[in-house]
Each structure stands twice: as C-alpha cells, then as structure tokens.
Amino acid sequence: MPPETWRLAGIIASGAFLSGLDASIVNVGLDTITTQLGTSLSTAQWVANGYLIAMASSLPLCGWTSRRIGAGRLWLACLAAFTLVSVACAFAPTIGWLIALRVVQGLSAGMLIPAGQTALGQAVGPSRLGRVMATLGVAVTLAPALGPVVGGLVIHVGSWPWLFLLNVPVGAAALALGLRFVPRGEAGDPGRLDRLGLALLSVGLPVLVWGFTRWGEEGAFGRLDVAGPLAIGVAALAAYGVHGRYSASPLLDLRLFRNRAYRAATLTAMFSGAALFGAGLLFALYFQIGRGADPLASGLLLIGASVGTVVALPFTGRLVDRYGGGPLALLGGLVTVVTTVPFALLDLDAGEWIVQVLLFARGAGLAAAVMPVMTSAYKAVTASQLPDAATQVNILSRVGGALGGAIFAVVLASALGRGPEPAFHTAFWWLVGASALGTASAAWLTLAERAPDPAPLQYASRG
Known part of the structure; x- marks a missing residue:
C-alpha cells in the first residue's frame, strides 16, 4: 500500500x-x-x-x-x-x-x-x-x-x-x-433529521448501557434503578426498530440488514464485543479477587492479551483482504474458545506463565475475531452507506460488551458464595459460551460471504 x-x-x-x-x-x-x-x-x-x-x-x-x-x-x-x-x-x-x-x-x-x-x-x-x-x-x-x-x-x-x-x-x-x-469527505444533503429516531436512540442506547453496567451490583434484581433503565432502553430501541422500518428518512437505515453478509457480520460483532470488552471486567476481577493482585498490578497482568492482539492484527489485516473476514473470524473464534476453556478448569494459584501464555494466545484469537468482522460489514455496503454501517456496527459492539460484562458479573456474584475458585470457573464457562456463539455466527458469516448478495445494496437517496 x-x-x-x-x-x-x-x-x-x-x-x-x-x-x-x-x-x-x-x-x-x-x-x-x-x-x-x-x-x-x-x-x-x-x-x-x-x-x-x-x-x-x-x-x-x-x-x-x-x-x-x-x-x-x-x-x-x-x-x-x-x-x-x-x-x-x-x-x-x-x-x-x-x-x-x-x-x-x-x-x-x-x-x-x-x-x-x-x-x-x-x-x-x-x-x-x-x-x-x-x-x-x-x-x-x-x-x-x-x-x-x-x-x-x-x-x-x-x-x-x-x-x-x-x-x-x-x-x-x-x-x-x-x-x-x-x-x-463529501458533504451532501442527508435528508431531514429524523428527530423521533434521534430521541428514541439517544435515550434507549445510553440508558440500556447504563442499566447493564448496574446489573452486576449486589441485589440488582428487583431494584427500580436497574430494572427501570433496562426496561426503558429495550422499549425505546424496540420502538426505533418499528419506526426505522417504516420511516421514509430514518436516522439509521435498517435496510442494510437485508444484506446477508452484513447481517451476519453485525451479529458476530455483537458477540465479539462481549468476548473482548465484556470479558475485560471478568479478567480484571480474576486477577484482583481470585489471585490477589492490586488494581495497578491487575492492569499490568492484563497487557499480555493486548500484546497478543497487537502482534496478530497486522497479519489479520492482510489475510482478510485476501480471504474475507468470515474464515478469519471463524479461526479466531475457535482460538478464543480453546484458550478460554483452561480458565474454567485451572486452579486459582496456577503458574503465572501459564496464565500469560493463555492470555497472549486469546488476544491473538480476538484479533482475528473482532476487526475482520467489522471489515466484512463495511465491505458489504457501498461507500455512501458506510456512515450508517459504521454507526450500527459500533452500537452493536458496544451493547454486546455492556451486556456481556453485566452477565459475567451477575454470574460471578451469584456464585461467590461457593468460594472464589468455583465462582470463577462458572463465570468463565459462561464466557466460553459467549465465545462459542460468536464462533457460530462467524461460520454463518463465512457461508454468507461465499454466497453473497449480487451486489452491495443501494438505495435511493434519503430525503
């Protein structure tokens, strides 16, 4: 290049x-x-x-x-x-x-x-x-x-x-x-601002994310300050789903989801968000509660996963341009699953070198599972549709991360009464499940890319 x-x-x-x-x-x-x-x-x-x-x-x-x-x-x-x-x-x-x-x-x-x-x-x-x-x-x-x-x-x-x-x-x-x-970039007429859509999304998305972040707190179930935001967020986003389908000029064009490859890529991005961003909290707690590290030491110990990602990303970039994002995301998902399973089996006092090797390999797997999926989504649309695609992919990845983090925190908190080790084993099995779902959706993406839509979907200008 x-x-x-x-x-x-x-x-x-x-x-x-x-x-x-x-x-x-x-x-x-x-x-x-x-x-x-x-x-x-x-x-x-x-x-x-x-x-x-x-x-x-x-x-x-x-x-x-x-x-x-x-x-x-x-x-x-x-x-x-x-x-x-x-x-x-x-x-x-x-x-x-x-x-x-x-x-x-x-x-x-x-x-x-x-x-x-x-x-x-x-x-x-x-x-x-x-x-x-x-x-x-x-x-x-x-x-x-x-x-x-x-x-x-x-x-x-x-x-x-x-x-x-x-x-x-x-x-x-x-x-x-x-x-x-x-x-x-090209400035143009984006059509009339969809004020109702903006109101629904600007309320629904942040309160849903906020509700998810509170979900892991003790006694969260049944609390109005947790259930309320979750209910409002789901209702607002569901209302936008109806509005966006029938509006002549929606804020975010949901017709992009008619493209099979785009649909598969965005679903995979949501699961990948849970496996990457949602798992960050679980691994931080693993080092602090399970292995007795302070917050700064915990942050340093987690860098191994980031190093694995940084090392692998340049290779994934070249490969995704050659083979497509689906096969690479499928391989990355399998690596992520395989390297997460040991955390559900190891003792909390397992050797540090074992943990770091697993984190490094898991980070490399996530490199192949996350960014290639976004690339696949963007390749499935035209240049004029990229603003909507980038926004939608980032929204789903953000929601996936918040939902994953909330679920893992709830599972961990509910199991801590049995002791730290069985609690973390249970939480990591849930993370394995989330990673497996991402791998399954990556397989769907691979099939969608091999039998793609005839051309990237194009729609009339909005306005």
Missing part, C-alpha cells in the same frame, strides 16, 4: 486511541479526585460513568452528521473538541464542572471511532480495507488495556489533572496532521 494510506490510518488511529484511553484511565484516579475536590466516591464515579454514557448517546447521530458535513470534517471537529475539553477538565474547579465537562468530552469521543472508520473506508476502498482497519484495531484494543496502567502511573508521580492533560499533545499533533492529510 502507498505510504499515504498508512499515514492516514495512523492519524485516524490516534483519535481512536485517545477515545479508548479516556474510557478507562480515570478509574484509578477516582479516589484522588474524591479527596482533592471534596466530594463522595459515588459522586466522583460519574466522572467515569458520564463519559461512557455520553459516548453511547452521541453514536446514533454520527451517520447523519457524516453525510451532512463529511466524515473527515466530523472526525476533525470531534478531535478538536475532545482535545480542548481535555484542557478544561484539567482545570475544573469543582466536581460538578468536571462531570459536565466529561459528558461533553464523551459526546465528542463517541463519534471519533465510527467517523474515523467511515473516513478511512471511503478513502482507501474495499480492496485495502482489512489492512488499514487492522491499524485502527491496534488503537481500539490497546487503549482500554493501557488506561488503568497509565492512570496508575500518573497518579503515582503526579496529580489527577494530568489524566486529562496527557491527551493534549497527542490530540494537538493528530489534529495538525489531520488538517493537512485527512480527506474531508
């Missing part, structure tokens, strides 16, 4: 890295923020939660805005806002200001990844998409894993404002390069 393509992929990956890093870097600094801003830990928790919920809230608008101003322009605007608000967060005088600024930061961060994927896909075309998506995958995978480690080091040697000031040099450099090299 020409050097300009790698340069573009690297610039856009830097935005994805910042978005993912800030989703986890703050967690280890909440104690310090609580003390220095004179608040309670439950209030300070909203510095993290507000960001994550805002990320989910902004996703539905990404496709429409990309068509309205161009995906590249949207990416640049989001990166500029993210960087400027990072400075403001560092100088927030009160906890209220910090939470409010983190919400604004999350709104911009939520669109960085899908807008970047859209800009990248439209610029490079389908034949090279696998390789450039692998570059983006390194950032998406590595950033959340590095967040707790970097955050712990920052708090150890500095103060909490540096959790946000770290973003500034990277964001400023990426913005300067982006202004010069990122294609702005």
Whole structure:
C-alpha cells in the first residue's frame, strides 16, 4: 500500500486511541479526585460513568452528521473538541464542572471511532480495507488495556489533572496532521433529521448501557434503578426498530440488514464485543479477587492479551483482504474458545506463565475475531452507506460488551458464595459460551460471504 494510506490510518488511529484511553484511565484516579475536590466516591464515579454514557448517546447521530458535513470534517471537529475539553477538565474547579465537562468530552469521543472508520473506508476502498482497519484495531484494543496502567502511573508521580492533560499533545499533533492529510469527505444533503429516531436512540442506547453496567451490583434484581433503565432502553430501541422500518428518512437505515453478509457480520460483532470488552471486567476481577493482585498490578497482568492482539492484527489485516473476514473470524473464534476453556478448569494459584501464555494466545484469537468482522460489514455496503454501517456496527459492539460484562458479573456474584475458585470457573464457562456463539455466527458469516448478495445494496437517496 502507498505510504499515504498508512499515514492516514495512523492519524485516524490516534483519535481512536485517545477515545479508548479516556474510557478507562480515570478509574484509578477516582479516589484522588474524591479527596482533592471534596466530594463522595459515588459522586466522583460519574466522572467515569458520564463519559461512557455520553459516548453511547452521541453514536446514533454520527451517520447523519457524516453525510451532512463529511466524515473527515466530523472526525476533525470531534478531535478538536475532545482535545480542548481535555484542557478544561484539567482545570475544573469543582466536581460538578468536571462531570459536565466529561459528558461533553464523551459526546465528542463517541463519534471519533465510527467517523474515523467511515473516513478511512471511503478513502482507501474495499480492496485495502482489512489492512488499514487492522491499524485502527491496534488503537481500539490497546487503549482500554493501557488506561488503568497509565492512570496508575500518573497518579503515582503526579496529580489527577494530568489524566486529562496527557491527551493534549497527542490530540494537538493528530489534529495538525489531520488538517493537512485527512480527506474531508463529501458533504451532501442527508435528508431531514429524523428527530423521533434521534430521541428514541439517544435515550434507549445510553440508558440500556447504563442499566447493564448496574446489573452486576449486589441485589440488582428487583431494584427500580436497574430494572427501570433496562426496561426503558429495550422499549425505546424496540420502538426505533418499528419506526426505522417504516420511516421514509430514518436516522439509521435498517435496510442494510437485508444484506446477508452484513447481517451476519453485525451479529458476530455483537458477540465479539462481549468476548473482548465484556470479558475485560471478568479478567480484571480474576486477577484482583481470585489471585490477589492490586488494581495497578491487575492492569499490568492484563497487557499480555493486548500484546497478543497487537502482534496478530497486522497479519489479520492482510489475510482478510485476501480471504474475507468470515474464515478469519471463524479461526479466531475457535482460538478464543480453546484458550478460554483452561480458565474454567485451572486452579486459582496456577503458574503465572501459564496464565500469560493463555492470555497472549486469546488476544491473538480476538484479533482475528473482532476487526475482520467489522471489515466484512463495511465491505458489504457501498461507500455512501458506510456512515450508517459504521454507526450500527459500533452500537452493536458496544451493547454486546455492556451486556456481556453485566452477565459475567451477575454470574460471578451469584456464585461467590461457593468460594472464589468455583465462582470463577462458572463465570468463565459462561464466557466460553459467549465465545462459542460468536464462533457460530462467524461460520454463518463465512457461508454468507461465499454466497453473497449480487451486489452491495443501494438505495435511493434519503430525503
């Protein structure tokens, strides 16, 4: 590939890295923020939660805005806002200001990844998409894993404002390069803004994600503050399903799901989200509760999986362009299942080298199971449909991660009465099941790619 393509992929990956890093870097600094801003830990928790919920809230608008101003322009605007608000967060005088600024930061961060994927896909075309998506995958995978480690080091040697000031040099450099090299994309008439659809998705998605994150708390079943958001989220998303099917100009075009390969890829992306992002919480608890590590050590021990992913991604990018995403996702799913089963069988005092080898291999399997699936989804649609496709794939991956994390936490919490070892064995068997479902859907994707629709679906312009 020409050097300009790698340069573009690297610039856009830097935005994805910042978005993912800030989703986890703050967690280890909440104690310090609580003390220095004179608040309670439950209030300070909203510095993290507000960001994550805002990320989910902004996703539905990404496709429409990309068509309205161009995906590249949207990416640049989001990166500029993210960087400027990072400075403001560092100088927030009160906890209220910090939470409010983190919400604004999350709104911009939520669109960085899908807008970047859209800009990248439209610029490079389908034949090279696998390789450039692998570059983006390194950032998406590595950033959340590095967040707790970097955050712990920052708090150890500095103060909490540096959790946000770290973003500034990277964001400023990426913005300067982006202004010069990122294609702005085609601005056009995206049609009338679907206000009802926006309301349904902007309410349904974040409250559903929020409900899932609370699901693992003790006594969550039957609590109105957990059941309420889940019920509202499901109802709002179901209402959008009906609205989106019959609306002349829906916010997200659900007709894309008529394409068999796209349908299989998005389902696989949801299960992969559970196996990758949902399992992150389970493995963190495994090291902390099961093996007695502190949070910083737990973060360091989890890097083995990220290293496996980073090592494998460049190879998966080349292979997916040659063979398609389905076969690679099927192989990655099988590796993920095989390397997760031992965690459901091993003693909690198993040798560290065994655990790290398994994590490394599991990370490599996830590299083949996650990003190739997204590439398959984007190859199944036309360039003009990429904004909707990128938004939908990211939504389903986010929901899969939240649902998986909630289920694994509930299973673990309900089994801890029998002791840590049987509890973790049970939870890991559930993770094996989720990974197996992802593998089965990858097999479906493989068949769909071998007997594809005659051409990527094309629809009349919306408006």
